[in-house]
Amino acid sequence: MKAVVITALGGPEVLQVQDMPEPVATSGHELVRVQAAGVNFADILAASGGYPGTPRPPLIAGREFCGPRQSDGVQVMGYTQWGAFAEIVVGRQSLLWPVPAKWSAEEGAAFPVNFFTAYFAYWKAGLLDTPGAKPGEGRSTRRVLIHAVAGGVGTAAVQIGKILGVEMYGTSSSDEKLDRAQHLGLQHGINYKQRDYAEAIRELTNGKGVDAVFEMLGGEHTAKSVGCLGNFGRLIAYGSATGQRGLVDAGSLYAKGASVHGLWLTYLSQNAALVQQAWQQLSLWIAQDRLRPVIGEVFPMEKAADAYRVLLNRKNFGKLILKIS
Numbered sequence: 041m042k043a044v045v046i047t048a049l050g051g052p053e054v055l056q057v058q059d060m061p062e063p064v065a066t067s068g069h070e071l072v073r074v075q076a077a078g079v080n081f082a083d084i085l086a087a088s089g090g091y092p093g094t095p096r097p098p099l100i101a102g103r104e105f106c107g108p109r110q111s112d113g114v115q116v117m118g119y120t121q122w123g124a125f126a127e128i129v130v131g132r133q134s135l136l137w138p139v140p141a142k143w144s145a146e147e148g149a150a151f152p153v154n155f156f157t158a159y160f161a162y163w164k165a166g167l168l169d170t171p172g173a174k175p176g177e178g179r180s181t182r183r184v185l186i187h188a189v190a191g192g193v194g195t196a197a198v199q200i201g202k203i204l205g206v207e208m209y210g211t212s213s214s215d216e217k218l219d220r221a222q223h224l225g226l227q228h229g230i231n232y233k234q235r236d237y238a239e240a241i242r243e244l245t246n247g248k249g250v251d252a253v254f255e256m257l258g259g260e261h262t263a264k265s266v267g268c269l270g271n272f273g274r275l276i277a278y279g280s281a282t283g284q285r286g287l288v289d290a291g292s293l294y295a296k297g298a299s300v301h302g303l304w305l306t307y308l309s310q311n312a313a314l315v316q317q318a319w320q321q322l323s324l325w326i327a328q329d330r331l332r333p334v335i336g337e338v339f340p341m342e343k344a345a346d347a348y349r350v351l352l353n354r355k356n357f358g359k360l361i362l363k364i365s
């Protein structure tokens with residue numbers, strides 16, 4: 041079968057389409073004929089050697105996919121750690137979900153990482169409890185700051201935040217991307233190239249700060265984002281797109297009673313009950329037509345390196361997809 045292989049540790053140039061042996065399904069697993077696969081920031085880290093737990097090259101890249109399950113032909117979308125950028129992938133049964141009837145294979149491939157991560161971020165932030173609560177209905181509006189709001193996880197977080205009735209503040213490097221995120225339901229776009237986001241949050245919330253920050257930048261942004269929290273706020277740390285780990289002074293949490301929570305889908309996905317619980321809620325919202333993955337661009341698998349470059353250069357809106365077959 042044809043597959044996009046990480047041939048050595050490095051940048052996008054290490055990716056090559058090669059003939060590889062087909063995988064074999066062991067107990068609890070299924071084979072899927074991949075039609076489309078989602079490109080994630082984590083794929084860039086896996087190729088460069090920065091994603092913990094990834095085997096050394098040569099290795100088939102890709103962590104989410106969509107296509108017919110070989111055993112029964114049902115169209116499924118799935119999550120794995122590697123191996124998705126191939127004509128056939130082996131997926132764990134508990135991490136395969138039926139694709140909603142109205143969705144294309146590209147949309148199915150854009151679902152698992154973005155929506156489960158965004159859902160778990162709201163869960164960790166304690167914002168899932170009263171969906172739709174509005175001011176005057178017993179509690180004040182909850183506020184969330186979403187970094188990279190126009191990206192894959194960001195656009196999923198906006199859709200879920202809209203359902204939950206959360207006031208959303210989102211950062212991006214481009215007005216065009218912010219405009220598009222606003223069409224999805226983002227209320228407050230902050231272009232960090234033009235404006236300091238911590239100052240913007242202070243101004244826009246009248247000094248109150250936000251209840252949660254979804255923080256995937258790392259470096260200086262982790263401490264700076266803690267500064268954006270209001271009383272009892274929670275920072276959800278789930279990435280380091282800057283390439284640097286974020287550091288937080290625990291003392292900066294005392295006065296506000298703030299907290300920092302980690303989030304890693306790789307580990308959460310091993311908890312089948314938790315994943316099932318999340319899917320129950322997500323699939324209900326999908327059935328109500330309230331969630332739909334946002335596709336930025338679709339690339340042929342031979343152009344996987346170009347897709348990685350678009351992500352690295354911050355040019356994507358939503359999810360980038362590889363067309364596999």
Ligand SMILES: NC(=O)c1ccc[n+]([C@@H]2O[C@H](COP(=O)([O-])OP(=O)(O)OC[C@H]3O[C@@H](n4cnc5c(N)ncnc54)[C@H](OP(=O)(O)O)[C@@H]3O)[C@@H](O)[C@H]2O)c1
Nearest residue numbers: 080081188191192193212213256278279282303304305354
């Ligand atoms: N912990 C987990 O389980 C988990 C799961 C999924 C994703 N993540 C993390 O979440 C982040 C987003 O992932 P994604 O796949 O959805 O990517 P993405 O948000 O679609 O793309 C990355 C975006 O981050 C923004 N960005 C800000 N600083 C950047 C920098 N120094 N280099 C590159 N991009 C930068 C850019 O948007 P602007 O130009 O608009 O700022 C860029 O478009 C990544 O850090 C990823 O590792 C973690």
